[in-house]
Amino acid sequence: MFLSRSETYPLDDMIDVASGRTRADLVLKNASVVNVFTGEIEEGDVAIFQNYVAGIGKYEGDKVIDLKGQYVVPSFIDAHVHVESSMVMPIQYARAVVPHGTGAVVADPHEIANVLGIEGILYMSKSMRGGPLEFYIMVPSCVPSTDLETNGVSLDFLDIKPVLTEHYVLGLAEAMNYPGVIYRDPVILDKIRLALAMEKRVDGHAPGIAGNDLNAYVAARITSDHECTTLEEAKRKMARGMHIHIREGSTAKNLRDLAPIITPETAMFCSFVTDDRNTLDLLTKGHIDIMIRDAIELGVDPVLAIKVATISPAVHYGIQYVGAVAPGYYADLAVLGSLGKVDVKMVFKQGMLVAKDGKMVREFGMAEEPRLRRSVNIHWLEPHDFEVKARGTHINVIGMIPHQIVTDWLVEEARVIDGLVVPDTDRDIAKVAIIERHNATAPHAIGFVKGTGIKEGAMVSSIAHDSHNIVAVATNDHDLIEAAIQLVRMQGGIAVVRDGKVLASLPLPIAGLMSDRPIEEVSEKLQELKEAAHEIGSELDEPFMSMAFLSLPVIPRLKITDKGLVDVDNFRFVDLFQVKGSG
Numbered sequence: 001m002f003l004s005r006s007e008t009y010p011l012d013d014m015i016d017v018a019s020g021r022t023r024a025d026l027v028l029k030n031a032s033v034v035n036v037f038t039g040e041i042e043e044g045d046v047a048i049f050q051n052y053v054a055g056i057g058k059y060e061g062d063k064v065i066d067l068k069g070q071y072v073v074p075s076f077i078d079a080h081v082h083v084e085s086s087m088v089m090p091i092q093y094a095r096a097v098v099p100h101g102t103g104a105v106v107a108d109p110h111e112i113a114n115v116l117g118i119e120g121i122l123y124m125s126k127s128m129r130g131g132p133l134e135f136y137i138m139v140p141s142c143v144p145s146t147d148l149e150t151n152g153v154s155l156d157f158l159d160i161k162p163v164l165t166e167h168y169v170l171g172l173a174e175a176m177n178y179p180g181v182i183y184r185d186p187v188i189l190d191k192i193r194l195a196l197a198m199e200k201r202v203d204g205h206a207p208g209i210a211g212n213d214l215n216a217y218v219a220a221r222i223t224s225d226h227e228c229t230t231l232e233e234a235k236r237k238m239a240r241g242m243h244i245h246i247r248e249g250s251t252a253k254n255l256r257d258l259a260p261i262i263t264p265e266t267a268m269f270c271s272f273v274t275d276d277r278n279t280l281d282l283l284t285k286g287h288i289d290i291m292i293r294d295a296i297e298l299g300v301d302p303v304l305a306i307k308v309a310t311i312s313p314a315v316h317y318g319i320q321y322v323g324a325v326a327p328g329y330y331a332d333l334a335v336l337g338s339l340g341k342v343d344v345k346m347v348f349k350q351g352m353l354v355a356k357d358g359k360m361v362r363e364f365g366m367a368e369e370p371r372l373r374r375s376v377n378i379h380w381l382e383p384h385d386f387e388v389k390a391r392g393t394h395i396n397v398i399g400m401i402p403h404q405i406v407t408d409w410l411v412e413e414a415r416v417i418d419g420l421v422v423p424d425t426d427r428d429i430a431k432v433a434i435i436e437r438h439n440a441t442a443p444h445a446i447g448f449v450k451g452t453g454i455k456e457g458a459m460v461s462s463i464a465h466d467s468h469n470i471v472a473v474a475t476n477d478h479d480l481i482e483a484a485i486q487l488v489r490m491q492g493g494i495a496v497v498r499d500g501k502v503l504a505s506l507p508l509p510i511a512g513l514m515s516d517r518p519i520e521e522v523s524e525k526l527q528e529l530k531e532a533a534h535e536i537g538s539e540l541d542e543p544f545m546s547m548a549f550l551s552l553p554v555i556p557r558l559k560i561t562d563k564g565l566v567d568v569d570n571f572r573f574v575d576l577f578q579v580k581g582s583g
Helices: 011-019 090-100 110-116 118-128 157-164 178-182 186-197 211-219 231-239 255-261 279-284 288-297 302-308 311-317 477-490 519-535 543-551
Strands: 024-034 041-049 052-057 061-066 071-074 076-081 102-107 134-139 169-175 201-204 243-247 270-273 333-336 344-349 352-356 394-400 407-413 429-435 444-450 458-461 470-474 493-498 501-507 558-561 564-567
Touching: 011 041, 011 052, 024 333, 076 243, 076 270, 076 288, 076 311, 090 102, 090 118, 090 279, 090 288, 090 344, 090 352, 090 519, 110 118, 118 134, 118 157, 134 157, 157 169, 157 186, 169 186, 178 186, 178 211, 186 201, 211 231, 231 243, 231 255, 243 255, 255 288, 270 288, 270 302, 270 311, 279 519, 288 302, 302 311, 394 543, 394 558, 407 444, 407 558, 429 477, 429 558, 444 558, 444 564, 458 477, 458 543, 470 477, 470 543, 477 493, 477 501, 493 519, 501 519, 519 543, 543 558
Parallel strands: 024 061, 024 071, 076 102, 102 134, 134 169, 169 201, 243 270, 394 444
Antiparallel strands: 024 041, 041 052, 071 333, 333 344, 344 352, 394 407, 429 444, 429 470, 458 470, 458 493, 493 501, 558 564
């Protein structure tokens, strides 16, 4: 349907069309073309031949669309995203984002890789080919992310080497084991050496890093970072040569704080990313288009915002002939009614109209029916397995921070009943459990979290970054057990339970991460889940994605994996009751 980026370029014919000697296939008449090279708005016609832009000026074509002054921009690029976090298959994901003007994404499939390894990566790669959205891949660098958790499979540099040779693979994904880089862990350094030898990019992930540690990390030729939460952090990383990925996901929202870094001098060193955004947000709020719009409202020049969303990531990743409206570039375009409102009217992929007025103009089928093994496979658990015997008067508690995936490290007085530490809903302290779900081994860990808001029942999910074990937040052990059982029934998914009854659920049979259903159905189920979560007391905007990040041991400060509580600052385990000097 669409040309592979490696197809032969029609050189002679392109020259004839560009010169005006031959008619174009399609002409977008009377366009206001946003020039990302000069920052100017150019009036004229956009001539398209086959899959490419032939020229901008005065042209005639076999087909003509009069834009009457509407704006033509390059289609947008999401420079770092985990498609699995949308909870739908790649073709369904494309149906959500393409009508919003997105033409390409740089995808890191490390969620499914942590469950299924190379099999998962190849499945995603195959599912992404040939549709209306261009998928580029960064090969996961840290599977598992650390040795502080149990995941489905481990990948070394020999495992990923064949995948790195593919033309659509741009490099090595986020090197989140940043202490491993700084202290020369051969496991991560072998992968970096491999990527550099193949002249591929290496993406970063190093929250809060500074000083000589930052110098050491960048000296490994890691060239980007999407974990900046403050303007100061973004500036110091950019000053060391890092490309700043400005993130606005469903949970982690950093655009407001980082928007001031976008200036005429720095725009080429910034990109917009969503990282993790669920289906409901994609359908109701948008994608990169809303980031551009919000950036403009925060004072960023509209053309600079367009530049950050297009040519900047294309140049950074070495994606040739993408990210601009210019002769010889792929005709991956979006038409906007207003530059300030970023209201997407039409979207073209390689010169073909694929979306109009917020809807796909045609449906694109999935590559194959999903049939992947190993979703939920847990060791048998009894109610007493979740009991916490009191061994002190105070406990370490994970403190949730609104709109962030970083957490506080709190020390709270334990509520003790009959010798057991129990949740305290009056102080918004719930129990959190992580249960290993890949190999039916025994590991599981119990801790406490403050900030979920739940007053009763339990929430549970098989999405728990990055190893994707089962994560549950509960006010009582009975509902916690029932919630875990529901996940086994569904073979992966999300559920809300109260008084032993399932209030809402969403099966995710593809590796426990994605649905095999249409995006509209998934969005509807997710809305029901959010309503159920609010019904049991949670006031979080994104209760399930917030819960999913409680287990990520590479994001400060206190987290929990199936092996126990993790002091992320020092990459070590900490006892629930060992609170002296750690608050």
